[in-house]
Amino acid sequence: MNENEGARRDETIEPAPRAENEGVRLQKVLAEAGIGSRRHCEELIGEGRVKVNGKEVFRFGERVDPRRDVIHVDGRRVETRAEMRYYMVNKPRGVVSTMSDERGRKSLADYVEVPERLFHVGRLDTDTEGLILLTNDGELSHRLTHPSWGVEKTYLAEIHGPIPRDLGKRLRAGVRLEDGLxxxxxxxxxxxxxxxILVEITLHEGRKHIVRRMLKEAGFPVQQLARIQFGPIKLGMLKPGNMRALTVREVGELYKAVDL
Structure with a gap:
């Protein structure tokens, strides 16, 4: 072995740095994700409002991998994976909360007009109308529906009065059902x-028929029920049977709600 060969073997081999042309420029990724024009995205970067994998980025030429890197703008995650889809649908009464039904009943698939395969985030009773989220983002869907994250849902329920002044206090204190408080x-x-009487009730429970059972136990059976909000997403003026894509901001708010 000559001296040069020994020196080469003793050298520490370090991973090669990212090539200068590897990845996509950050401002382009942000613009394509719907944040704004490239000029606006450059301003956001220059103001220190953008983070990549938890670190602030100030360099306009920073290159990222849209499929692997996690990007936040003003504390909200920006979804940069092109294949991800996020929608909301106003489920009509009498429609089952699945993408198909073996009994031939109307399902969510009758109101979804997109080619991608989507999954419903949680369910609503067949007789309950209102907001359902649809996505192919498995991790987000899991967190939104898992009890440990405590994502709130808000409902409008029609009941018949008169109702006592302390009904709200009683419901906030808790109602004992057969499967717990x-x-x-x-x-x-x-x-x-x-x-x-229309009452608005918010809870983070996900048990079956929970709103109906809760109000019935309190002495006020529900006549009609609609979910009007899921976490930070509001149904708004979306008509029954209609769907729309979530905005970039709405998707970021959902991520923030479950610490993604």
């Missing part, structure tokens, strides 16, 4: 016409 996080009277 359930507590409302928030409660208020939304509207009232004669004996017909």
């Amino acid at each position: 359930v507590k409302a996080d928030k409660f208020r009277i939304f509207d009232q016409v004669g004996k017909r």
Whole structure:
């Protein structure tokens, strides 16, 4: 062995740094994700409002891998994987909360007009209408529905009055059901016409028929029920049977709600 060969064998081999042309420029990735024009995205980077994998980035030429790197703008994650899809649908009453039904009933698939395979995030009773999220993002869906994350859902329920002044206090304190105690996080009277009363109730429970069972146990069976909010996402003016894609901001708010 000559002296040069020994020296080469003793050298520490380090991983090669990322090539200068590897990946995609950060401002381009942000623009294609819907954050704004490239010029606007450059301004965000220059102001220190963008993080890549937890670190602030100030260099306009920074290159990233849209499929692997995690990017946040103003504390909200930006989804940069092109294949990811996020929608909301206003499920009509009488429709099952699945993408198909072996009994031939109307399902969510009857209202979804996109080629991608989507999964519903949680369910609503067949007789309950309102907001359902649809996505192919498995990790986000899992966290949104897992009890440990405590994501709140808000409902409008029609009941018949009169109701006692302390009903909200009782529901927030908890109602004992056969499968355990359930507590409302928030409660208020939304509207009232004669004996017909609309109440707004928020809870993070995910048990089957939980709102109906809770109000029935309190002495006020539900006549009609609709979910109007799931975490930070509000149903708004979306009509029954319609769907729309979530905005970049809404997707970021969902990620933030479950610490992604």
